[in-house]
Amino acid sequence: MPNLTLYTYWRSSASHRVRIALGYKGLTYDPVYVNLLEGEQRKDEYKQTNPMGHLPCLVIDGVKYVESTAIIELLEELYPEPALLPKKPEDRARVRALVQIVNSGIQPLQNLVVLDRIGEDKEKRLDWLRHFITRGLTAWEALASRYAEETGQKGPFAYGATFTAADAVLIPQLYTARRFGIDLSPYPTILRMDEATKDLPFVKAAYPDAQPDAKP
Ligand SMILES: N[C@@H](CCC(=O)N[C@@H](CS)C(=O)NCC(=O)O)C(=O)O
Incomplete structure (x- = not known):
């Protein structure tokens, strides 16, 4: 077994993705907690770990x-079973597109480093967050429905009948969406995925509120 250490923060959605992927593959790790609200990620000490000052970082041996999606792809290549990507190239491309809607179309816009540029005004920050998360989830739902029609798949997961990287990345985004009071009722595919995954043991173990560094 490799020696794994994960730099993580309970409410970091990118860390949450990697916690899910590790749990799905049955890999255990030692956590190192980096407190984002206290700015620990911006200190020189952490920047030697990730020059962007972002979580997560996974240390393998x-x-x-x-970069969480690069980490997930690495885990997939090192530990192919159980798989997080389908076998067919066309299916893999679709799963990766669903991942990227969240990874590059939503999450960067909700990052602390971006919100801090908007200013201290709480309402302004909330309005920004709700706008971009809603925009991204609306696109995600439309794309997933199109894929379901093209492939004849009926779920219950984000892409078809098995858990994939698309679920691992969407689940943390839903946590953030709920945290900021976004109505998920217009998204039937997303809600179906949520229902199918919420009680899986590795999903529950990765949940922000279940982390030892969670603040009540
Ligand atoms: N694309 C990066 C994004 C990482 C990222 O933005 N992490 C956030 C937490 S989810 C962070 O560390 N933010 C620190 C900050 O905004 O200061 C990845 O997927 O790993």
Whole structure:
């Protein structure tokens, strides 16, 4: 078994993705907690771990890996079973597109480093967050429905009958959406995925509120 260390924060959605992927593959890790609200990610000490000052970072046998989707792909290549990507290239491309809607179309816009540029005004920050999360989830739902029609798949997961990287990335985004009071009722595919995954043991174990560094 490799020696794994994860730099993580309970409410970091990118860390949450990697916690899910590790749990899905049955891999255990030692956590290192980095408090985002206290700005620990911006200190020089952490920037030697990730020069962007972002979580997560996964250390495998002493080697540091950053960027959650690159980490998930690495885990998939090192530990192919159970798989997080389908076998067919066309299906893999679709799963990766669903991942990227969240990874590049939503999450960067909700990041603390972006919100801090908007200013201290809480209402302004909330309005920004709700706008971009809603925009991204609306696109995600439309794309997933199109894929379901093209492939004849009926779920219950984000892409078809098995859990994939698309679920691992969407689940943390839903946590954030709920946290900011976004109405998920217009998204039947997303809600179906949520229902199918919420009680899976590795999903529950990765949940922000279940982390030892969670604040009540
Ligand atoms: N694309 C990066 C995004 C990482 C990222 O933005 N992490 C957030 C937490 S979810 C962070 O560390 N933010 C620190 C900040 O905004 O200061 C990834 O997927 O790993």
